[in-house]
Amino acid sequence: MKTNVGFIGFGLIAGALAHAIKESRKDYHIIATSRHLAPVNKAVSDGIVDVAVPSVDNTFADCDIILLCTPVITITEYLIKLKNIAKPDCIITDVGSVKTIIHDAASSLGLDSRFIGGHPMAGSEKTGYKNSSSSIIRGAKYIITPTKESTPEKIEFMKQFAIDVGMQPVVMDYHVHDKSVAAISHVPHLLSTALVHVVSDNDDEEKHMQLLAAGCFRDMSRVAASSPEMWEQICLTNSSAISNILEQYIEMLETIKDNIDKKTPGYVASLFEMSREYRNSLESKHPEH
Numbered sequence: 466m467k468t469n470v471g472f473i474g475f476g477l478i479a480g481a482l483a484h485a486i487k488e489s490r491k492d493y494h495i496i497a498t499s500r501h502l503a504p505v506n507k508a509v510s511d512g513i514v515d516v517a518v519p520s521v522d523n524t525f526a527d528c529d530i531i532l533l534c535t536p537v538i539t540i541t542e543y544l545i546k547l548k549n550i551a552k553p554d555c556i557i558t559d560v561g562s563v564k565t566i567i568h569d570a571a572s573s574l575g576l577d578s579r580f581i582g583g584h585p586m587a588g589s590e591k592t593g594y595k596n597s598s599s600s601i602i603r604g605a606k607y608i609i610t611p612t613k614e615s616t617p618e619k620i621e622f623m624k625q626f627a628i629d630v631g632m633q634p635v636v637m638d639y640h641v642h643d644k645s646v647a648a649i650s651h652v653p654h655l656l657s658t659a660l661v662h663v664v665s666d667n668d669d670e671e672k673h674m675q676l677l678a679a680g681c682f683r684d685m686s687r688v689a690a691s692s693p694e695m696w697e698q699i700c701l702t703n704s705s706a707i708s709n710i711l712e713q714y715i716e717m718l719e720t721i722k723d724n725i726d727k728k729t730p731g732y733v734a735s736l737f738e739m740s741r742e743y744r745n746s747l748e749s750k751h752p753e754h
Contacts, residue, residue, distance in 0.1 A: 472497035474534035480597025485630035504594035564639035582610035607632035610639035647706035
């Protein structure tokens with residue numbers, strides 16, 4: 466039985482999901498629209514999207530699942546449109562990295578029985594459909610955040626969808642999700658950006674720091690090249706959770722600085738030992754793929 470999938474917004478993650486859908490060889494039919502249609506039209510010519518649509522209209526009425534892949538700030542307006550377009554059993558979902566604000570918007574519109582949050586935990590510092598491929602998402606976690614009215618059938622549909630695109634479905638409360646990603650994604654991006662600023666401010670005229678920058682700095686600073694617009698929206702919409710983690714991190718940095726200033730014997734070794742144990746435990750949970 467054919468499954469109709471709609472994409473609203475067609476950037477990196479939407480493109481990666483669409484590639485993976487087509488590569489799954491399952492009977493999916495993809496329609497898509499975006500503020501700028503050029504990437505959607507390119508996806509049609511690539512054989513990745515079946516139908517390009519100029520705007521959100523009744524073409525989406527036959528969809529079994531519609532993925533909102535737009536900036537968080539515009540998702541609410543699309544929810545309003547889809548409320549009167551999507552069929553009652555259609556799952557309306559999103560791919561954003563902040564969930565509470567979107568769940569609140571869906572709930573305020575009476576869409577709790579139709580909306581299920583989604584977050585493919587994957588990405589790149591590069592942007593746009595032109596940089597998308599299924600390899601970006603394959604093997605990664607696909608977070609699914611139901612509402613209080615989500616039926617078991619719709620949750621199972623979302624889990625199977627995640628499996629079909631080569632990802633690992635994880636069902637999670639959306640409040641827990643936002644706290645978790647603040648710690649393991651949002652704050653690290655800010656720390657990466659801050660580190661680049663500190664190094665840039667302290668480099669000399671001959672750019673010796675830039676010259677010597679190698680593995681460690683490159684690994685830590687890679688995500689600082691991410692989309693400024695996207696990360697501004699993420700930080701604005703998950704500000705409370707991010708601020709809480711930053712506060713704890715600042716306290717930790719102050720403690721580290723204090724102990725380094727005092728040359729406390731064994732402090733740095735114990736700090737690395739504790740962190741190494743937790744870091745190594747991630748390897749068994751996130752093997753290379």
